[in-house]
Amino acid sequence: MALVRGRRERYAANYWPGFVDMLSTLLLVVTFLMALFMLTNYIITQAASGKDTMLSRLNRQLSELTELLALEKSKKQSVEDSLAALQATLLDKDKENTRLTGLLGDAGGKTQGAEDRATSLTTQLSEQKQITNEALAKVEMLNQQLAALRLQLAALQEALEASEAKDKESQAKIADLGQRLNVALAKKVQELARYRSDFFGKLKDALGGRADFQIAGDRFIFPSDVLFDSGSDVLRPEAHDQIAKLASALTELEGKIPPDIAWVMRVDGHTDINPIATPQFPSNWELSSARAISVVRYLMSQGVKPERLVAAGFGEFQPLDPATSPEAMRKNRRIELKLTDR
Numbered sequence: 001m002a003l004v005r006g007r008r009e010r011y012a013a014n015y016w017p018g019f020v021d022m023l024s025t026l027l028l029v030v031t032f033l034m035a036l037f038m039l040t041n042y043i044i045t046q047a048a049s050g051k052d053t054m055l056s057r058l059n060r061q062l063s064e065l066t067e068l069l070a071l072e073k074s075k076k077q078s079v080e081d082s083l084a085a086l087q088a089t090l091l092d093k094d095k096e097n098t099r100l101t102g103l104l105g106d107a108g109g110k111t112q113g114a115e116d117r118a119t120s121l122t123t124q125l126s127e128q129k130q131i132t133n134e135a136l137a138k139v140e141m142l143n144q145q146l147a148a149l150r151l152q153l154a155a156l157q158e159a160l161e162a163s164e165a166k167d168k169e170s171q172a173k174i175a176d177l178g179q180r181l182n183v184a185l186a187k188k189v190q191e192l193a194r195y196r197s198d199f200f201g202k203l204k205d206a207l208g209g210r211a212d213f214q215i216a217g218d219r220f221i222f223p224s225d226v227l228f229d230s231g232s233d234v235l236r237p238e239a240h241d242q243i244a245k246l247a248s249a250l251t252e253l254e255g256k257i258p259p260d261i262a263w264v265m266r267v268d269g270h271t272d273i274n275p276i277a278t279p280q281f282p283s284n285w286e287l288s289s290a291r292a293i294s295v296v297r298y299l300m301s302q303g304v305k306p307e308r309l310v311a312a313g314f315g316e317f318q319p320l321d322p323a324t325s326p327e328a329m330r331k332n333r334r335i336e337l338k339l340t341d342r
Helices: 002-013 015-206 237-256 284-301 326-332
Strands: 214-216 219-223 263-270 309-313 334-341
Touching: 015 219, 015 237, 015 334, 237 284, 263 284, 284 309, 284 334
Parallel strands: 263 309
Antiparallel strands: 214 219, 219 334, 263 334
C-alpha cells in the first residue's frame, strides 16, 4: 500500500509540467494564428485599397480613352467629308479634262482661225491700252481740277464764315435799329393820336356840335344824307360850308403837326346794302369811292395839300349796324374821316 501510494504520488507530480507545456504550446498556436489572421487581414486590406486606386485610375484612363475615341471619330468624319469633296472635285476635273480634250481635238483643225483671232485680240488689246492711257490722263486732269475746286471751296467756306459773322453783327445792328425805330414810331403814333384828338375837338366845335356828326374812336363820321342826294356823288350846296370848315381845320392842323410825322387824312366812303346798278355806278363800290373822291377834291379846292389826302371806297361791306331797318341803313350810309400815319 505504501509502495503503491508512493508510486501514485510520483506519477501525480509529473502531470503538471506536461499540462503547462500543453497550455504553452496551445497559447503559442493561438498567438500564431492571431498573428497570421492579422497579417492576412492587413494583406487583404492593402490589396483592396490598391484595387480601389487601380479602379479609379482605370476609370480615368477609360474616360480619357472615350474622349480620344470621340475626337478620333470627329476627325474621321472630317476626313471622310474632305475625301468625299476631293472625290467630287476629282470627278469634276475628270469631266473638265474630257471636255478640254474634246475641244482640243476640235481645235486641231482650226489653228489658222485661232491665230487670226489672236491677232485680232492683240490689236483690240492695243487699242484698249491706248484708250486706258487716255482715260488715265483724263482722270489725272480731273484730279487736278478737283484739287483746285477743293481749294476754291475752302476759300469760299472761309469767306462764308466771315460773311456769316458779319451778317450776325448786321442782324444785331438791324435788331437794335428796329427796336429804336419801333420806339420812335410808337412815339410818333402817340403824338399823332394827340393831334387827332385836338383836331376832332376843333372840328366838332366848328361844325356847331351837330348830333348827326359823330366821333367813333379814331374816326369822324359824316352822314351821307347830309352831304349827297341818294345815288349821287355830287356834294349838296349846303354841304360845301361843312366841308370848308373841315378844310380850315385841316389847314390849321397841318401847321401844328411836326414835319417828321408822316400823316394823311383818309376819306372813306360807305353805302348801305341796297344795290345800285347804273351806267355811272355799276355797284356800291363805285358809288362809295366816287363820294370819297368828291370830298377829297373839294378839300383840295379849299387849300388842303393833295399829299395829305387819301380816298377809299368800302361799299356796303363795313356796316356800323348789321340790321336792315331804315335807321340802320341810314347810319351805314356815311363818310368817315381818319387821321392816320402814311
